[in-house]
Amino acid sequence: MNSRRTLTALATLAIAATALTACSTSAAPAGSDGKVDAATATSAKDFGGIDGLVKAAKAEGQLNVIALPDNWANYGKIIAAFEKKYDITVNSADPDVSSAEEITAAKNQKGQDTAPDTFDLGSAVTLDNLKQFAPYQVEKWDDIPKEYKESTGLWVYDYTGLVSIGYDADSVKAPTKLDDLLGSDYSGKVALNGDPTQAGAAAAGVYMAAVQSGGTADDIQPGIDFFQKLNKAGNFLPVDPTPATIASGETPVVIDWSYNNLAAGVENKGTRNWKTTVLPGTAVGSYYNQAINVDAPHPAAARLWQEFIYSDEAQNLYLASGAYPSRLAAMVKAGTVDKDALKAVGEAPADMVQFTPKQTEAATALLAQKWAAAISK
Structure with a gap:
């Protein structure tokens, strides 16, 4: 787990490519010495x-x-x-x-x-x-x-993955729906992989919370609202998860990409009973x-x-x-x-959301505006 990371369906996506003039490859570009530049x-x-x-x-x-x-x-x-x-x-x-x-x-x-x-x-x-x-x-x-x-x-x-929940099965019960994370069993235990205004993986965690809470790719406010509730319940853990924090038990629940949580399970085999789940319903990725x-x-x-x-x-x-x-x-x-x-x-889930560039830009702007206040005490 790291602070750096933002799944898409394997199906066709409606992504508008940036309109730029393609560079010609008809002749090798040369530097002043005649060699390829x-x-x-x-x-x-x-x-x-x-x-x-x-x-x-x-x-x-x-x-x-x-x-x-x-x-x-x-x-x-x-x-x-x-x-x-x-x-x-x-x-x-x-x-x-x-x-x-x-x-x-x-x-x-x-x-x-x-x-x-x-x-x-x-x-x-x-x-x-x-x-x-x-x-x-x-x-x-x-x-x-x-x-x-x-x-x-x-x-x-x-490459892409699915937003998932990794958890220490010896510390908490397996979450089966998003609102489970608001319960007392998860007090001070739910970490997000980074700051969603800076890290794609963390932003995707908010997107997942949004679509699991009635929001859409065009409206991630429900995701921000969920983390505000999580914070008020005392369950949001503002610690950037790493292999060390998982191994030590400091971050017993981590919202992150599936490949990161799966890797954590392999790394901590014999140390932590680390499991990974993707919640039923709409999945998110990029x-x-x-x-x-x-x-x-x-x-x-x-x-x-x-x-x-x-x-x-x-x-x-x-x-x-x-x-x-x-x-x-x-x-x-x-x-x-x-x-x-x-x-x-x-197989990738059929019901999966991929944010388009326009939706990503709008979500990024909303996070920049509202995230800090949502998780402030």
Whole structure:
């Protein structure tokens, strides 16, 4: 669990892509020395193909990532697999920061070799920072549904999960409905993964409370009202959950993405009887977004990372964590999906809400206006 994270249905979504002019890939962009300018490359074609991109990335030798905890959607294994495959060192900085803090780090470290090369962001932060991203279309571009990506590749969905409730079954009863969390059994025990005005995972927790309380994607006020009730009941725990707080029993109930709560169960096996449940009724989720820092100090490695993220190998690693990868439908059709992992995760619920960019922006504005007052004593 970390403070950083914002599920979408696997069905077609009504997402309006940002209207930007696509960059031409008809000729390789060249720097003053005649070599490929990796910072302006919009596909592997600009390097003469994937082998050329690999060569350029290996010459850089490093990749800087940020806000990628090892236990988040299998990023520990994904990073290790990338390093092994390409012999490129991955420098993973500040794994527990929020999506907003990723962008702040990029701006503050602009021009430095420590700046992040790539981002993994919640949708609200992504839509607010389009100028921070470089367009890039991976080789698997056509496998990714149109509504899952910005038309030039400024951002592309990578994986999603369901908003869930993780709980220590030795400390509390399994919640079967949202209002159970208002009961005395949950006194001082219910934590949200971060500040919903900053972290996508926390915002999604409020969205879930909204749709479970009569609200909609166009009206999340019932979700804010629920957390106000939770706080007045003395049940809201304003502690950012981590593996350590779960292991110690400090955060016995955590509202977070399903893949995070599932990972917590694996990590704490033998220490905590950690269970994960998705409440019946409407489910909520939102894909995270991959994007390349326009000021990436290792621009070729950043682009190779994108290619790897959308490969069968990495997409199946997402799936193995309990997350649904964006290329899932194409992989099922091609027979390249990890069938055991898919069976373990199960089908996504039919009754699921995905917030559109417009709805996300409105919800973000309302949270900024009302969240602090709602949880104040």
